[in-house]
Amino acid sequence: MSNSNMNLKLKVWRQQNAKDEGHFEDYTVQASPDMSFLEMFDVLNEQLITEGKNPVAFDHDCREGICGMCSMVINGRPHGPKQGVTTCQLHMRSFSDGDTIVVEPWRSNAFPVIRDLSVNRSAFDRIIASGGYVSVNTGNAVDANATLIPKETADEAFEAATCIGCGACVSACKNASAMLFVGAKVTQLSLLPQGQAEASKRVVAMVNQMDAEGFGACTNTGACSAECPKQIPLSVIATLNREYIKAKLKGY
Amino acid sequence: MKLFSFLFTSTIGRKWLMGLTGLFLISFLLVHCGVNACIFFNDGGETFNMAAEFMGTNWIIRSMEFVLFAGLLLHIFQGLYLWKFNTEARKKRYSVSAGSANSTWYSRSMGILGTLLLLFLVVHLKDFWVTSRFTDVITSGEKTLFQEMKEVFANPLPVVVYVLGCVSLLYHLLHGFQSAFQTLGINHKSYTPIIQSTGKIFSVVVSLLFAAMPVAMHLGWIQ
Numbered sequence: 001m002s003n004s005n006m007n008l009k010l011k012v013w014r015q016q017n018a019k020d021e022g023h024f025e026d027y028t029v030q031a032s033p034d035m036s037f038l039e040m041f042d043v044l045n046e047q048l049i050t051e052g053k054n055p056v057a058f059d060h061d062c063r064e065g066i067c068g069m070c071s072m073v074i075n076g077r078p079h080g081p082k083q084g085v086t087t088c089q090l091h092m093r094s095f096s097d098g099d100t101i102v103v104e105p106w107r108s109n110a111f112p113v114i115r116d117l118s119v120n121r122s123a124f125d126r127i128i129a130s131g132g133y134v135s136v137n138t139g140n141a142v143d144a145n146a147t148l149i150p151k152e153t154a155d156e157a158f159e160a161a162t163c164i165g166c167g168a169c170v171s172a173c174k175n176a177s178a179m180l181f182v183g184a185k186v187t188q189l190s191l192l193p194q195g196q197a198e199a200s201k202r203v204v205a206m207v208n209q210m211d212a213e214g215f216g217a218c219t220n221t222g223a224c225s226a227e228c229p230k231q232i233p234l235s236v237i238a239t240l241n242r243e244y245i246k247a248k249l250k251g252y
Numbered sequence: 253m254k255l256f257s258f259l260f261t262s263t264i265g266r267k268w269l270m271g272l273t274g275l276f277l278i279s280f281l282l283v284h285c286g287v288n289a290c291i292f293f294n295d296g297g298e299t300f301n302m303a304a305e306f307m308g309t310n311w312i313i314r315s316m317e318f319v320l321f322a323g324l325l326l327h328i329f330q331g332l333y334l335w336k337f338n339t340e341a342r343k344k345r346y347s348v349s350a351g352s353a354n355s356t357w358y359s360r361s362m363g364i365l366g367t368l369l370l371l372f373l374v375v376h377l378k379d380f381w382v383t384s385r386f387t388d389v390i391t392s393g394e395k396t397l398f399q400e401m402k403e404v405f406a407n408p409l410p411v412v413v414y415v416l417g418c419v420s421l422l423y424h425l426l427h428g429f430q431s432a433f434q435t436l437g438i439n440h441k442s443y444t445p446i447i448q449s450t451g452k453i454f455s456v457v458v459s460l461l462f463a464a465m466p467v468a469m470h471l472g473w474i475q
């Protein structure tokens with residue numbers, strides 16, 4: 001296996017802090033097709049440190065597609081050109097020798113840039129804190145079959161629950177809307193009996209918070225779902241709309 | 253009233269109103285297209301004039317005209333508001349964006365398509381609605397609406413404008429039809445494919461029929 005047989009030109013967004021204007025900087029880097037995109041950035045950062053320059057700040061944690069921290073818009077697409085993968089799972093074999101790759105942060109007013117490619121996604125945390133949970137008193141463990149849930153319903157709830165809160169949906173959306181994310185959370189909880197008790201209160205609180213954070217309004221372009229690394233379906237947005245209107249008409 | 257304030261204060265409420273008024277306007281298009289298509293009987297406009305007279309004199313239809321304009325204005329108002337609101341949700345734009353990789357161009361251009369339709373509508377209302385409702389040209393029997401159509405479309409410029417209007421309508425509907433259902437919360441694995449194909453057929457048929465009218469009149473296919 002060859003080590004560094006790709007020569008790449010990178011245009012990377014550099015920004016000191018939220019207030020800084022920001023600009024692109026050009027770099028060249030040698031990478032192997034077997035590296036992940038983030039490993040390629042590790043190589044770049046080693047290089048920058050050796051040259052006595054500031055490394056590029058970018059978020060990552062698990063590097064296996066489950067934490068949702070990695071966030072890069074690669075050649076205009078959040079998480080890069082592949083469907084159903086996060087930036088950390090993207091490999092350099094998806095690119096060709098000599099390519100120029102443009103890397104930008106998630107861009108939306110609700111996700112201010114902290115530095116370079118790292119953005120502040122605490123707006124999502126505040127949406128979850130506003131109602132994205134089920135209030136239960138933990139006591140004795142309940143028998144697993146005490147509440148019967150059809151397999152299909154459980155599967156559907158699970159599918160929505162695979163959302164890792166990465167924010168690629170917001171980043172891909174021309175309206176910077178967070179409705180795929182909020183829809184996934186609302187769907188997951190409203191499908192299950194444990195979550196239904198608070199369904200109306202939850203959806204109104206979460207949508208209020210979503211609006212307060214400054215996310216846009218969905219126009220059903222479908223870009224979010226197409227770019228979502230967990231391929232959350234658009235139907236969760238319909239569920240969100242339905243749950244919200246139902247709750248509003250009930251006076252919540 | 254407080255119960256319904258969310259229709260003007262929350263993103264989903266506003267969207268819901270867009271979808272609802274959109275579907276209402278679609279139902280109007282169906283009637284409008286049906287009445288106008290009567291010219292294709294090629295009977296010197298006899299059937300068409302009859303239908304037009306009914307639409308212009310029946311009091312139920314006439315009062316629906318107010319509802320129609322209310323729906324239209326709401327749709328325009330919410331559309332423009334959401335357009336501005338959504339553009340402002342991302343102040344700093346991307347330098348590279350690959351929209352075509354994840355969505356259709358017309359789904360991303362509803363604001364522009366809608367604005368083109370609005371401009372077309374101004375011309376269209378001036379051409380026919382103003383003439384038939386606010387002058388006595390038709391009621392006095394000076395000429396029929398059919399004759400008015402023939403006169404307007406004798407000139408090639410309106411024909412081009414109308415055909416372009418129909419192109420905007422086609423793409424606005426292609427996205428709007430199915431989008432309205434999604435916004436109203438209707439998404440189901442068996443029904444959604446039916447809604448989507450119905451939407452496509454509806455958009456193409458209605459836009460083609462509308463576009464065929466000025467063209468056929470101009471070329472003298474309709475006598």
Ligand code: SF4
Binds near residue numbers: 164181227
């Ligand atoms: S819905 Fe998809 S894109 Fe959006 S936050 Fe969840 S995993 Fe990320």
Ligand code: FES
Binds near residue numbers: 067088089
């Ligand atoms: S680093 Fe955890 S999902 Fe990419």
